[in-house]
Amino acid sequence: MLLPELIIEILSILPVKSLCRFRCVSKLLLALIKDTRFINMHLATTQRKRLVLETVEFRRELRGRKLKFINAMCLFSVDLETLSENEDKIFSVELDFTKPIPKLEFLWCLSSCNGLLCLLNGRRDCFLYNPSIQESKQIPDFHMRQLLPFGFGYAESIDDYKFVKVNHSRKRLDVYSLRNDSWTSIQIHLLYKDYKSFIAKCSRSGVFLNEVIHWVSKDVKGSFMIAVFDLVQEKFKTLPPPYIIPNNNCMYCLGILSGCLCLTVEISHFNIQVWIMKEYGMKGSWTRILICASFYWLKPLWYSNNSETMLILSDTREFVFCNTKDGKCKSIEVHGMRKRLDGITYDQVLDIGDEGEVEVYVESLVSPNYTNDFTTKGN
Amino acid sequence: MSTAATADASSSGDTTEGSVRLLTLQSEDGEVFEVKETIATQSVTIKGMVDDDCATSTIPVCNVTGRTLAMVIEWWNKHEIGAVSNEKELKEWESQFDTIDDKSDRDDVYDLLMAANYLNIPTLLDCCTSAVAEAIKGKSTDEMREFFDIKSDFDEKEEDALRKENQWAFEN
Numbered sequence: 332m333l334l335p336e337l338i339i340e341i342l343s344i345l346p347v348k349s350l351c352r353f354r355c356v357s358k359l360l361l362a363l364i365k366d367t368r369f370i371n372m373h374l375a376t377t378q379r380k381r382l383v384l385e386t387v388e389f390r391r392e393l394r395g396r397k398l399k400f401i402n403a404m405c406l407f408s409v410d411l412e413t414l415s416e417n418e419d420k421i422f423s424v425e426l427d428f429t430k431p432i433p434k435l436e437f438l439w440c441l442s443s444c445n446g447l448l449c450l451l452n453g454r455r456d457c458f459l460y461n462p463s464i465q466e467s468k469q470i471p472d473f474h475m476r477q478l479l480p481f482g483f484g485y486a487e488s489i490d491d492y493k494f495v496k497v498n499h500s501r502k503r504l505d506v507y508s509l510r511n512d513s514w515t516s517i518q519i520h521l522l523y524k525d526y527k528s529f530i531a532k533c534s535r536s537g538v539f540l541n542e543v544i545h546w547v548s549k550d551v552k553g554s555f556m557i558a559v560f561d562l563v564q565e566k567f568k569t570l571p572p573p574y575i576i577p578n579n580n581c582m583y584c585l586g587i588l589s590g591c592l593c594l595t596v597e598i599s600h601f602n603i604q605v606w607i608m609k610e611y612g613m614k615g616s617w618t619r620i621l622i623c624a625s626f627y628w629l630k631p632l633w634y635s636n637n638s639e640t641m642l643i644l645s646d647t648r649e650f651v652f653c654n655t656k657d658g659k660c661k662s663i664e665v666h667g668m669r670k671r672l673d674g675i676t677y678d679q680v681l682d683i684g685d686e687g688e689v690e691v692y693v694e695s696l697v698s699p700n701y702t703n704d705f706t707t708k709g710n
Numbered sequence: 711m712s713t714a715a716t717a718d719a720s721s722s723g724d725t726t727e728g729s730v731r732l733l734t735l736q737s738e739d740g741e742v743f744e745v746k747e748t749i750a751t752q753s754v755t756i757k758g759m760v761d762d763d764c765a766t767s768t769i770p771v772c773n774v775t776g777r778t779l780a781m782v783i784e785w786w787n788k789h790e791i792g793a794v795s796n797e798k799e800l801k802e803w804e805s806q807f808d809t810i811d812d813k814s815d816r817d818d819v820y821d822l823l824m825a826a827n828y829l830n831i832p833t834l835l836d837c838c839t840s841a842v843a844e845a846i847k848g849k850s851t852d853e854m855r856e857f858f859d860i861k862s863d864f865d866e867k868e869e870d871a872l873r874k875e876n877q878w879a880f881e882n
Contacts, residue, residue, distance in 0.1 A: 337823055338858065340835075341842045349847045351879035355872045356851050358863050427878070465878060 347463040385687035442483040446695025459699035468699035482537025482544030486562040573617030741776030754830035
């Protein structure tokens, strides 16, 4: 018989699906796999990454007594760990929401953190959903009429997940805390004196890293800047951008690549640069990792560690492997295994629509319904 | 360091040869092994003893049998800097731990895990935990119980409810 600490060590590197199955082995294993400390240990050691894709498809659906064709937005998932640059197609599976989320035709993925996806459905209800363990929770009182700057992230030092969004009409920043399962609201001019230019020029979707949400924006003089909101202190700050020849017509977009903040810059037409901030907060650590003249625009998704290949989403909504050394590019098709209504399985090439977003997320055991742990732990 | 790599531990009964010191390890069942200090200090526990000057006499390695200790020493020899010519060869040798097919394989890996834990050898511990994880990740709940010698303490109702709750994890 092995020592318990060795069994825990072994379990902490298993895939989430195996662990969900092993919940049914014994009471001890069930308790362990649901324990917050084990969940965090697993998250820290096993970073199995996947993509979530928003795809458009026409599907037949029974509405009342009528069979209707509707244009629906679906979410698919791709396993990045088994992805190889030698392939010319990748397979994806549709995320199953029938049980936990009322879908209402449309489903957008706003953001992701530690395996939790922030999903918005056709009725503009917002859900935190972990597809790896198939658990969801609806964020209460979620009113977002227009998509203004928002972000979602984890404040590790206070063990809380927060969703923030700008509330333009009330000139406030609304902050949802999963720990308290409630909203607070802060007058935005107290946080940020140039809030008008911030809201006008700010990117919608914030990028989460290191307890902080990041947006690209412009200051009052119109210069590019990175605005950040600290989820622990609930304060705005700025981060130094890389030194790029000042040009007010450049387009900027933030992302995460290999655990670093990453910035895509359109210098001019068909002149795209990708930079990463190797040491967080250090201006001198910004490093240019890609120059690309093949696309009008691109979104870096994943950087394979042992080679020079980067997976990107191109302006034509295609997935492309890009060699960072010689700039060579190779497109790949995304296939989904789908079942037709008559039960015959066929292979379908997925179409990432014009608006379709693609996000990277990790497989994790993090449950959106763990408020009970908070209360026992807090005291 | 170059003298350490060329010294042959087995040819000498002395405790030193050149600048290389030999350490004497004794297994739980009394087997005695002489190992170059430069190799044995891959164990954080032994390195601590050497650093504190506590490794002058025979070091008792309790909880580890001679058979297992011999396997650990083989591991050390393969992982000494310069011992194996390339990374590929080392990976091939390590791959013998990847498959745990029968009970004797499993018992060997368990013994190595316990030894790696006791002696604090991070590389061996990582290799063995990965091997076990690889072996169990596709197992059913019953196979898992057998593998870790766990008895189910759920009653039938509880287990059915849990299985229903996690049904997707049982599908391919």
